[in-house]
Amino acid sequence: MDVTQALPLLGGISPQVFMKRYWQKKPLLVRQAVPGFKPLLDRAQLFDLAANEDAQTRMVIQVPGSQPGWRFKHGPFQRRALPPLKQPGWTILVQGVDLHHDRVHDLMNQFRFVPDARLDDLMISFATDGGGVGPHYDSYDVFLLQAQGQRRWRIGRQKDLNLQPDVPLKILANFEPEAEYVLEPGDLLYLPPRYAHDGIAVGECMTYSVGFRIPNRAELARELLQRLAEEAEDEVGVSLYRDPDQPAVDQPAEIPPRMLEFAQNALQDALQDSRALARGLGEYLTEPKPNVWFEARSVPASDGQTLKTCGIQLDRRTRMMFDVHHVFINGESFSASGRDATLMRALANDRVLSGRDVAKLSTQALELLTSWCAAGWLEAKA
Ligand code: SIN
Ligand code: CO
Numbered sequence: 001m002d003v004t005q006a007l008p009l010l011g012g013i014s015p016q017v018f019m020k021r022y023w024q025k026k027p028l029l030v031r032q033a034v035p036g037f038k039p040l041l042d043r044a045q046l047f048d049l050a051a052n053e054d055a056q057t058r059m060v061i062q063v064p065g066s067q068p069g070w071r072f073k074h075g076p077f078q079r080r081a082l083p084p085l086k087q088p089g090w091t092i093l094v095q096g097v098d099l100h101h102d103r104v105h106d107l108m109n110q111f112r113f114v115p116d117a118r119l120d121d122l123m124i125s126f127a128t129d130g131g132g133v134g135p136h137y138d139s140y141d142v143f144l145l146q147a148q149g150q151r152r153w154r155i156g157r158q159k160d161l162n163l164q165p166d167v168p169l170k171i172l173a174n175f176e177p178e179a180e181y182v183l184e185p186g187d188l189l190y191l192p193p194r195y196a197h198d199g200i201a202v203g204e205c206m207t208y209s210v211g212f213r214i215p216n217r218a219e220l221a222r223e224l225l226q227r228l229a230e231e232a233e234d235e236v237g238v239s240l241y242r243d244p245d246q247p248a249v250d251q252p253a254e255i256p257p258r259m260l261e262f263a264q265n266a267l268q269d270a271l272q273d274s275r276a277l278a279r280g281l282g283e284y285l286t287e288p289k290p291n292v293w294f295e296a297r298s299v300p301a302s303d304g305q306t307l308k309t310c311g312i313q314l315d316r317r318t319r320m321m322f323d324v325h326h327v328f329i330n331g332e333s334f335s336a337s338g339r340d341a342t343l344m345r346a347l348a349n350d351r352v353l354s355g356r357d358v359a360k361l362s363t364q365a366l367e368l369l370t371s372w373c374a375a376g377w378l379e380a381k382a
Contacts (some may be wrong), residue, residue: 001015003113019113023141025192033186034186046092047077047092050077052076052100058073059072059091059092059093060169062092087127087128088129091125091132092133093125093159097121099292101110102316107122108210111210117287119213122209123211124206127204128207130200130201132199134198134200134289136169137194137237139193139194141212143190144183144189144190144209145189145209145210146186146187147205151182151202152183152199153199155191156175157178158172158195160174160176167246174197177198182217193214197343199363211259220284225275227280228270228280231279241259275325282326283332285328286321297373306380308359309367311381312352312358312379314351328350
Protein backbone atom coordinates (compact mmCIF):
# COMPACT_ATOMS: atom_id res chain seq x y z
CA MET A 1 0.00 0.00 0.00
CA ASP A 2 1.30 3.46 -0.87
CA VAL A 3 0.79 5.18 2.48
CA THR A 4 1.17 8.64 0.94
CA GLN A 5 -1.79 8.11 -1.39
CA ALA A 6 -5.10 9.72 -0.35
CA LEU A 7 -7.71 7.09 0.53
CA PRO A 8 -11.50 7.49 0.22
CA LEU A 9 -11.64 5.12 3.24
CA LEU A 10 -10.01 7.89 5.30
CA GLY A 11 -12.02 10.73 3.78
CA GLY A 12 -9.40 11.67 1.19
CA ILE A 13 -6.38 11.85 3.48
CA SER A 14 -3.46 9.46 3.23
CA PRO A 15 -2.69 6.76 5.82
CA GLN A 16 0.46 8.73 6.58
CA VAL A 17 -1.53 11.85 7.48
CA PHE A 18 -4.17 9.83 9.33
CA MET A 19 -1.55 8.20 11.55
CA LYS A 20 0.10 11.51 12.26
CA ARG A 21 -3.01 13.54 12.99
CA TYR A 22 -5.66 11.15 14.27
CA TRP A 23 -4.31 7.75 15.32
CA GLN A 24 -4.47 7.53 19.14
CA LYS A 25 -5.19 11.27 19.21
CA LYS A 26 -8.66 12.26 18.07
CA PRO A 27 -11.78 10.90 16.37
CA LEU A 28 -12.37 11.05 12.64
CA LEU A 29 -15.76 10.80 10.99
CA VAL A 30 -15.73 9.83 7.33
CA ARG A 31 -19.00 10.03 5.43
CA GLN A 32 -19.19 7.40 2.68
CA ALA A 33 -15.78 5.93 3.45
CA VAL A 34 -17.00 2.85 1.57
CA PRO A 35 -19.58 4.20 -0.89
CA GLY A 36 -22.52 1.89 -1.50
CA PHE A 37 -21.34 -0.48 1.23
CA LYS A 38 -23.58 -3.51 1.74
CA PRO A 39 -23.29 -6.03 4.58
CA LEU A 40 -20.91 -8.86 3.66
CA LEU A 41 -23.03 -11.30 5.67
CA ASP A 42 -26.78 -11.06 5.82
CA ARG A 43 -28.64 -11.32 9.12
CA ALA A 44 -29.22 -15.07 8.77
CA GLN A 45 -25.52 -15.72 8.09
CA LEU A 46 -24.54 -13.64 11.13
CA PHE A 47 -27.02 -15.55 13.31
CA ASP A 48 -25.54 -18.83 12.01
CA LEU A 49 -22.12 -17.65 13.08
CA ALA A 50 -23.48 -16.60 16.48
CA ALA A 51 -24.55 -20.23 16.95
CA ASN A 52 -21.06 -21.49 16.10
CA GLU A 53 -18.88 -22.66 19.03
CA ASP A 54 -15.79 -21.19 17.35
CA ALA A 55 -17.10 -17.63 17.21
CA GLN A 56 -17.08 -15.48 20.31
CA THR A 57 -20.51 -13.95 20.67
CA ARG A 58 -22.08 -11.75 23.32
CA MET A 59 -25.64 -10.58 23.75
CA VAL A 60 -26.82 -7.44 25.50
CA ILE A 61 -30.50 -6.95 26.21
CA GLN A 62 -31.98 -3.79 27.64
CA VAL A 63 -34.72 -4.45 30.12
CA PRO A 64 -36.76 -1.25 30.36
CA GLY A 65 -37.89 -0.19 33.79
CA SER A 66 -35.95 -2.87 35.66
CA GLN A 67 -32.80 -2.80 37.77
CA PRO A 68 -30.03 -3.18 36.65
CA GLY A 69 -31.68 -2.54 33.26
CA TRP A 70 -29.18 -4.58 31.23
CA ARG A 71 -28.77 -8.32 30.71
CA PHE A 72 -25.56 -9.75 29.37
CA LYS A 73 -24.87 -13.27 28.10
CA HIS A 74 -22.02 -15.12 26.43
CA GLY A 75 -22.77 -17.24 23.33
CA PRO A 76 -22.94 -19.36 21.32
CA PHE A 77 -26.64 -18.68 20.73
CA GLN A 78 -28.95 -20.89 18.76
CA ARG A 79 -31.41 -18.91 16.66
CA ARG A 80 -34.26 -19.78 19.03
CA ALA A 81 -32.23 -18.36 21.96
CA LEU A 82 -32.25 -14.89 20.39
CA PRO A 83 -35.05 -12.50 21.31
CA PRO A 84 -37.70 -11.86 18.62
CA LEU A 85 -36.72 -9.36 15.92
CA LYS A 86 -39.67 -7.16 16.79
CA GLN A 87 -38.41 -6.81 20.37
CA PRO A 88 -36.50 -3.52 20.55
CA GLY A 89 -33.29 -2.89 22.50
CA TRP A 90 -31.18 -6.01 22.06
CA THR A 91 -27.90 -6.63 20.30
CA ILE A 92 -25.49 -9.45 19.57
CA LEU A 93 -21.81 -8.85 18.96
CA VAL A 94 -19.84 -11.48 17.04
CA GLN A 95 -16.09 -11.19 17.46
CA GLY A 96 -13.44 -12.31 14.93
CA VAL A 97 -15.67 -12.62 11.86
CA ASP A 98 -12.55 -12.06 9.71
CA LEU A 99 -11.43 -15.58 10.70
CA HIS A 100 -14.56 -17.07 9.15
CA HIS A 101 -15.22 -15.07 5.98
CA ASP A 102 -12.78 -14.13 3.25
CA ARG A 103 -14.58 -10.96 2.22
CA VAL A 104 -14.67 -9.74 5.82
CA HIS A 105 -10.97 -10.55 6.10
CA ASP A 106 -10.35 -8.55 2.91
CA LEU A 107 -12.26 -5.59 4.34
CA MET A 108 -10.17 -5.69 7.52
CA ASN A 109 -7.04 -5.78 5.37
CA GLN A 110 -7.89 -2.31 4.06
CA PHE A 111 -6.73 -1.11 7.49
CA ARG A 112 -3.27 -2.67 7.12
CA PHE A 113 -1.66 0.74 7.08
CA VAL A 114 -1.49 -0.07 10.79
CA PRO A 115 1.00 -2.88 11.57
CA ASP A 116 -0.39 -6.42 11.75
CA ALA A 117 1.05 -6.61 15.25
CA ARG A 118 -1.67 -4.10 16.22
CA LEU A 119 -4.58 -5.29 14.13
CA ASP A 120 -6.87 -7.58 16.07
CA ASP A 121 -10.17 -8.50 14.50
CA LEU A 122 -13.38 -7.44 12.84
CA MET A 123 -16.48 -7.66 15.00
CA ILE A 124 -20.01 -7.46 13.64
CA SER A 125 -22.90 -6.33 15.77
CA PHE A 126 -26.57 -6.68 14.99
CA ALA A 127 -29.10 -4.62 16.94
CA THR A 128 -32.82 -4.07 16.91
CA ASP A 129 -34.17 -0.54 17.27
CA GLY A 130 -32.68 1.20 20.30
CA GLY A 131 -30.10 -1.59 20.84
CA GLY A 132 -26.55 -0.93 21.96
CA VAL A 133 -24.10 -1.70 24.71
CA GLY A 134 -24.49 1.57 26.61
CA PRO A 135 -22.08 4.49 27.04
CA HIS A 136 -18.58 3.13 27.63
CA TYR A 137 -14.97 3.46 26.61
CA ASP A 138 -12.63 0.82 25.18
CA SER A 139 -8.95 0.48 25.87
CA TYR A 140 -8.20 0.04 22.16
CA ASP A 141 -8.58 2.05 18.96
CA VAL A 142 -11.57 1.22 16.83
CA PHE A 143 -12.94 1.93 13.36
CA LEU A 144 -16.73 1.68 13.36
CA LEU A 145 -18.14 1.10 9.89
CA GLN A 146 -21.89 1.29 9.51
CA ALA A 147 -23.00 -1.68 7.43
CA GLN A 148 -26.78 -1.61 7.53
CA GLY A 149 -29.44 0.74 8.85
CA GLN A 150 -28.50 3.71 10.99
CA ARG A 151 -26.75 4.13 14.32
CA ARG A 152 -26.68 7.27 16.41
CA TRP A 153 -23.25 7.72 17.97
CA ARG A 154 -22.68 10.11 20.83
CA ILE A 155 -19.02 10.55 21.71
CA GLY A 156 -16.97 12.54 24.18
CA ARG A 157 -13.54 12.85 25.77
CA GLN A 158 -15.02 12.05 29.19
CA LYS A 159 -12.90 12.82 32.22
CA ASP A 160 -15.11 11.03 34.71
CA LEU A 161 -14.51 7.35 34.07
CA ASN A 162 -16.63 6.06 36.96
CA LEU A 163 -18.78 3.12 36.02
CA GLN A 164 -22.37 2.35 36.93
CA PRO A 165 -22.41 -0.04 39.89
CA ASP A 166 -24.21 -3.40 39.81
CA VAL A 167 -24.55 -3.75 36.04
CA PRO A 168 -23.10 -6.71 34.16
CA LEU A 169 -21.40 -4.37 31.64
CA LYS A 170 -18.92 -1.54 31.89
CA ILE A 171 -21.25 1.43 31.54
CA LEU A 172 -20.18 4.98 32.33
CA ALA A 173 -22.04 6.44 35.27
CA ASN A 174 -21.97 10.04 34.06
CA PHE A 175 -21.54 10.06 30.31
CA GLU A 176 -21.11 13.59 28.93
CA PRO A 177 -21.28 13.43 25.12
CA GLU A 178 -19.72 16.28 23.18
CA ALA A 179 -20.77 15.34 19.65
CA GLU A 180 -23.48 13.32 17.99
CA TYR A 181 -23.54 11.72 14.54
CA VAL A 182 -26.02 9.45 12.83
CA LEU A 183 -24.07 6.99 10.68
CA GLU A 184 -25.51 5.64 7.44
CA PRO A 185 -24.25 2.54 5.61
CA GLY A 186 -20.70 3.16 4.37
CA ASP A 187 -19.94 5.86 6.99
CA LEU A 188 -16.93 5.30 9.23
CA LEU A 189 -16.03 6.64 12.67
CA TYR A 190 -12.54 6.24 14.13
CA LEU A 191 -12.18 6.51 17.89
CA PRO A 192 -8.93 6.49 19.83
CA PRO A 193 -8.63 4.43 23.04
CA ARG A 194 -10.57 5.66 26.09
CA TYR A 195 -12.78 7.92 24.00
CA ALA A 196 -16.27 7.51 25.45
CA HIS A 197 -19.00 6.45 23.05
CA ASP A 198 -22.56 5.23 22.91
CA GLY A 199 -24.02 3.81 19.72
CA ILE A 200 -27.77 3.38 19.59
CA ALA A 201 -29.43 1.57 16.70
CA VAL A 202 -32.01 3.59 14.80
CA GLY A 203 -34.15 0.76 13.48
CA GLU A 204 -32.49 -2.56 12.71
CA CYS A 205 -28.76 -2.03 12.35
CA MET A 206 -25.44 -3.74 11.71
CA THR A 207 -22.09 -2.21 12.58
CA TYR A 208 -18.62 -3.54 11.75
CA SER A 209 -15.81 -2.70 14.20
CA VAL A 210 -12.18 -3.11 13.29
CA GLY A 211 -10.40 -3.43 16.62
CA PHE A 212 -6.75 -3.32 17.60
CA ARG A 213 -4.57 -5.21 20.00
CA ILE A 214 -2.87 -3.23 22.68
CA PRO A 215 -0.18 -5.32 24.30
CA ASN A 216 -0.08 -4.80 28.00
CA ARG A 217 3.27 -4.56 29.72
CA ALA A 218 2.64 -7.17 32.39
CA GLU A 219 1.25 -9.72 29.94
CA LEU A 220 4.03 -9.15 27.44
CA ALA A 221 6.70 -9.40 30.14
CA ARG A 222 5.20 -12.67 31.44
CA GLU A 223 4.99 -14.18 27.95
CA LEU A 224 8.49 -13.13 26.95
CA LEU A 225 10.13 -14.20 30.21
CA GLN A 226 8.52 -17.60 29.89
CA ARG A 227 9.70 -17.98 26.30
CA LEU A 228 13.20 -16.72 27.18
CA ALA A 229 13.42 -19.19 30.05
CA GLU A 230 12.40 -22.07 27.80
CA GLU A 231 14.94 -21.04 25.19
CA ALA A 232 17.73 -20.57 27.75
CA GLU A 233 17.06 -24.07 29.07
CA ASP A 234 17.15 -25.55 25.58
CA GLU A 235 20.40 -23.83 24.70
CA VAL A 236 22.67 -24.19 27.72
CA GLY A 237 20.98 -27.02 29.56
CA VAL A 238 19.96 -26.58 33.16
CA SER A 239 22.61 -24.75 35.12
CA LEU A 240 22.41 -25.33 38.81
CA TYR A 241 23.05 -23.12 41.79
CA ARG A 242 26.29 -23.97 43.56
CA ASP A 243 27.44 -22.77 46.98
CA PRO A 244 30.63 -24.57 48.03
CA ASP A 245 31.55 -21.62 50.29
CA GLN A 246 28.17 -21.33 52.01
CA PRO A 247 28.97 -20.90 55.72
CA ALA A 248 26.91 -22.59 58.40
CA VAL A 249 23.92 -20.41 59.40
CA ASP A 250 22.29 -19.63 62.70
CA GLN A 251 19.32 -17.98 60.94
CA PRO A 252 18.19 -20.78 58.61
CA ALA A 253 15.11 -18.90 57.43
CA GLU A 254 17.14 -16.12 55.81
CA ILE A 255 17.46 -16.33 52.00
CA PRO A 256 21.15 -16.31 51.08
CA PRO A 257 22.01 -13.06 49.22
CA ARG A 258 23.94 -15.22 46.78
CA MET A 259 20.69 -16.86 45.75
CA LEU A 260 19.31 -13.43 44.76
CA GLU A 261 22.46 -12.74 42.78
CA PHE A 262 22.08 -16.11 41.02
CA ALA A 263 18.48 -15.27 40.09
CA GLN A 264 19.46 -11.80 38.90
CA ASN A 265 22.24 -13.17 36.71
CA ALA A 266 19.93 -15.78 35.23
CA LEU A 267 17.44 -13.08 34.24
CA GLN A 268 20.09 -10.70 32.96
CA ASP A 269 21.68 -13.39 30.79
CA ALA A 270 18.31 -14.30 29.33
CA LEU A 271 17.44 -10.65 28.62
CA GLN A 272 20.80 -9.89 27.05
CA ASP A 273 20.07 -12.21 24.17
CA SER A 274 18.25 -9.64 22.05
CA ARG A 275 17.61 -12.10 19.22
CA ALA A 276 15.95 -14.50 21.62
CA LEU A 277 13.77 -11.64 22.87
CA ALA A 278 12.85 -10.70 19.29
CA ARG A 279 12.05 -14.35 18.56
CA GLY A 280 9.83 -14.58 21.61
CA LEU A 281 7.98 -11.40 20.61
CA GLY A 282 7.42 -12.55 17.03
CA GLU A 283 6.27 -15.99 18.12
CA TYR A 284 3.90 -14.47 20.65
CA LEU A 285 2.45 -11.95 18.19
CA THR A 286 1.83 -14.57 15.51
CA GLU A 287 0.30 -17.15 17.84
CA PRO A 288 -3.07 -18.06 16.26
CA LYS A 289 -6.20 -17.02 18.14
CA PRO A 290 -7.27 -19.63 20.73
CA ASN A 291 -10.31 -20.67 18.71
CA VAL A 292 -8.32 -21.30 15.51
CA TRP A 293 -7.56 -24.85 14.40
CA PHE A 294 -5.85 -25.57 11.11
CA GLU A 295 -6.67 -28.79 9.30
CA ALA A 296 -3.52 -30.59 8.22
CA ARG A 297 -3.73 -32.04 4.72
CA SER A 298 -1.60 -34.62 3.03
CA VAL A 299 0.56 -33.04 0.38
CA PRO A 300 1.80 -35.08 -2.55
CA ALA A 301 5.56 -35.01 -3.08
CA SER A 302 5.01 -32.93 -6.20
CA ASP A 303 3.40 -30.15 -4.21
CA GLY A 304 6.51 -27.96 -4.30
CA GLN A 305 6.02 -28.05 -8.06
CA THR A 306 2.33 -27.14 -7.74
CA LEU A 307 3.22 -24.18 -5.54
CA LYS A 308 5.75 -23.04 -8.14
CA THR A 309 3.16 -23.27 -10.88
CA CYS A 310 0.18 -21.74 -9.10
CA GLY A 311 1.75 -19.45 -6.53
CA ILE A 312 0.53 -19.39 -2.94
CA GLN A 313 -1.81 -17.55 -0.64
CA LEU A 314 -1.91 -17.53 3.15
CA ASP A 315 -4.97 -18.94 4.85
CA ARG A 316 -7.00 -16.00 6.20
CA ARG A 317 -6.39 -17.24 9.77
CA THR A 318 -2.61 -17.38 9.36
CA ARG A 319 -0.59 -14.73 11.12
CA MET A 320 2.72 -14.00 9.48
CA MET A 321 5.17 -11.23 10.41
CA PHE A 322 8.90 -10.59 10.25
CA ASP A 323 11.71 -8.62 11.79
CA VAL A 324 15.28 -7.96 10.68
CA HIS A 325 16.48 -11.50 11.31
CA HIS A 326 13.39 -13.69 11.40
CA VAL A 327 10.19 -14.71 9.74
CA PHE A 328 7.33 -15.69 12.05
CA ILE A 329 4.30 -17.71 11.17
CA ASN A 330 1.58 -18.99 13.48
CA GLY A 331 3.76 -18.92 16.59
CA GLU A 332 6.92 -20.34 14.99
CA SER A 333 10.11 -18.53 14.07
CA PHE A 334 12.66 -19.06 11.31
CA SER A 335 15.95 -17.28 10.64
CA ALA A 336 15.95 -15.80 7.18
CA SER A 337 18.42 -13.84 5.11
CA GLY A 338 19.16 -12.93 1.50
CA ARG A 339 16.68 -13.64 -1.26
CA ASP A 340 14.64 -16.10 0.83
CA ALA A 341 14.09 -13.38 3.46
CA THR A 342 13.02 -10.85 0.81
CA LEU A 343 10.51 -13.29 -0.68
CA MET A 344 9.18 -14.45 2.70
CA ARG A 345 8.70 -10.81 3.72
CA ALA A 346 6.80 -10.17 0.52
CA LEU A 347 4.58 -13.14 1.35
CA ALA A 348 3.96 -11.78 4.87
CA ASN A 349 3.13 -8.29 3.55
CA ASP A 350 1.04 -9.26 0.53
CA ARG A 351 -0.26 -12.59 1.88
CA VAL A 352 0.31 -14.01 -1.62
CA LEU A 353 3.39 -14.96 -3.61
CA SER A 354 3.41 -15.61 -7.34
CA GLY A 355 4.57 -18.93 -8.76
CA ARG A 356 7.52 -17.10 -10.32
CA ASP A 357 8.61 -15.87 -6.92
CA VAL A 358 8.04 -19.26 -5.28
CA ALA A 359 10.40 -20.71 -7.91
CA LYS A 360 13.15 -18.31 -6.77
CA LEU A 361 13.18 -19.72 -3.22
CA SER A 362 15.98 -22.01 -2.05
CA THR A 363 15.22 -25.72 -1.73
CA GLN A 364 15.09 -25.36 2.05
CA ALA A 365 12.65 -22.47 1.92
CA LEU A 366 10.48 -24.31 -0.58
CA GLU A 367 10.44 -27.32 1.74
CA LEU A 368 9.27 -25.01 4.53
CA LEU A 369 6.45 -23.70 2.34
CA THR A 370 5.42 -27.24 1.51
CA SER A 371 5.29 -28.11 5.20
CA TRP A 372 3.22 -24.96 5.92
CA CYS A 373 0.92 -26.02 3.11
CA ALA A 374 0.61 -29.47 4.71
CA ALA A 375 -0.19 -27.81 8.04
CA GLY A 376 -3.05 -25.89 6.35
CA TRP A 377 -1.37 -22.50 6.89
CA LEU A 378 -1.29 -21.65 3.20
CA GLU A 379 -2.47 -23.09 -0.07
CA ALA A 380 -1.79 -23.08 -3.77
CA LYS A 381 -3.59 -20.17 -5.40
CA ALA A 382 -6.73 -21.21 -7.15
C1 SIN B 1 -21.42 -2.01 18.48
O1 SIN B 1 -22.42 -2.08 19.22
O2 SIN B 1 -21.39 -2.44 17.35
C2 SIN B 1 -20.17 -1.33 18.92
C3 SIN B 1 -19.76 -1.65 20.26
C4 SIN B 1 -18.81 -0.61 20.77
O3 SIN B 1 -19.21 0.52 20.94
O4 SIN B 1 -17.67 -0.91 21.08
CO1 CO C 1 -16.90 0.43 22.20
